[in-house]
Amino acid sequence: MTVRTKSVRAIEAPAAPVAEPADAKASLLLRKAADGYAFPALESVATQFARSLRDLLRALGAPAIQVERAGSEQTSFGEWSASAAPAIFWRYHAPPLKGPVLLAAARPLILQLVDIFYGGKGKLAGEREELTDAEERFAARLGRDMGLQLASAWRDKLGLEPELDCVTGDPAKLAAVRADDDMLVQRFVLRGAPFEGRTIVCAYPVAALRGVVGAELLPETHSASTADPLWSGALDKALRDVRMPVRSVLARPEISLVKLLALEVGDIIPLTMPRHVPVTVAGRSFAFGSIGEANGNAAIMIDHIEKGPDHD
Template identity: 40%
Template sequence: MNDTTSSLSGEEVDALMTGLGEHDAADPGSDVAKPYKLGGASLRPMTALPALERMGERLARRLREVIEPFARAKPKVVAETVSIRRFESWRAEQPEFMSLSLYHLRPMKGGVLLAIEPEFINRLVDTFYGGSGTKRPGKPREFTATEERLVGRLSEALIGAVAEVWSEVKPVQPRLNSRETNTAFASLVRDEEPVAIARFLVTPPLQSATGTIDILYPVSALRTVEAELNANLHDDGGIASRHWRDRMSIALSDVRLEARSVLARPNISVAELLQLKPGDVIPISVPQLVPLLVAGRPVAVGRIGDQDGRAALKIERVEGGFHNE
């Protein structure tokens, strides 16, 4: 060894060994590398799921109006609970052939996928042209020209209803990106990425068969508006339209209520009541403050006086109970 090479002293060696011992005694999992799968972190719970489900309930009502012209009657539409799954898991359960429309809701990030069963399209075409909604025999492999036209009209009406409901949270403008009939070409997100699935079960009148409409949102896109969704969830009106609330407030402000005041409440016996005759005097004492009652509930107290030759009540104090409800 070269003479210029420095060596550790005994104290330094003891200190080094002590440090290694302390490191071994630490939590063994604190510095251990853990496997990480891309996209896995996105599966954390979404606090805005209740808001999405409320939006689904509102959208179900709108879908009844949208599908009615095609079904020639108002159908029954039920919104299922919103679920979050990986896109590949949802795609694996779908048939090889179906109606897939990919839209972009500006300015939200990502796209929205509308998925409609082909049998439902076929039955709608039959009822639209006066039939009973009988399913076409055989397994559909492609849409006819008539069915393609109905798919275009129905998809545009559906995405219009989606945009209308979403505009109550964030104004959006839908734009068609593509239409496909094979889920392998529906490039909404990567296979491992999670999506929120809003499923609607549609049953036209006089039919036992139920059609399914799926609306898929990328979870990554929903994260960007999670604050707005939560804000609307905790709003007193739920996800109600602000314009509707303004109109309701204006309408309620014109409603007229009967207001009255009670000057005194004398007590008399039944015998005195039976002996009452014109000219009798019932002594009363008027308090300094009398209540103002609206719909039988006290809203304020005031003093009796006169204004312009008419009896009047001067408000001294407004009660809080009426305003809190």
């Protein structure tokens, strides 16, 4: 009996991946340049941070503002802080970086943002060296918000979670940074009235960046959503422009029916102003605040924001 056999074609196994050099991942964050060190991964971080700053400033009351990246430079901390003064500095503890991340903005920018936040037009009444208590609280809140935006910009790189630990107008109080320390400085320029030409600066100690050379960058993730990105962008923009009714009840006096029926023109109903008043948005409890005045306008300073069932 003859047995016929079929020729079987061998299937070549895919070639084993070539081992990457030990510094392949590191090169994504650190590259030796002719005149020092370059950090290519920070380019995309800066691009994302610029978009986040724009959205944050718009949410604070400047809907037409734009933010441009103005490039990067390496300089000493002493030279940078001197050129930035007078400024407000924010320092963040940001592991795995072995050093702080610093943000800075000109003091007049803070005064303008406070004015807009409380209903003004962002005009400066005059230069002042000292911030009021309300302005200091606003600067701290702004610093926390910018820290969240910076964390978002880093999220697909090293998972930095900057935590604000110092807000000051005196660069000498920024401990852990010496005058001769090299800094990588990224500048972000604001475009549009009333902030035209103002800058926000982000500075990283070069030594801290070099310290994470061996850190593994997080892989890029791709969204599984099949939604049209143009449609999603248009929907997001439309939602951001929705105007919500904000209401606060300053007083709720109660009088008897007899007195109510006896009221005449010129009569006075006494009011007792509470220390804290509720603030509602679209009929839902949103926050509690204190009654006050800002730049000649009646204002409410938010003291506490209510949390929903999901803590958002």
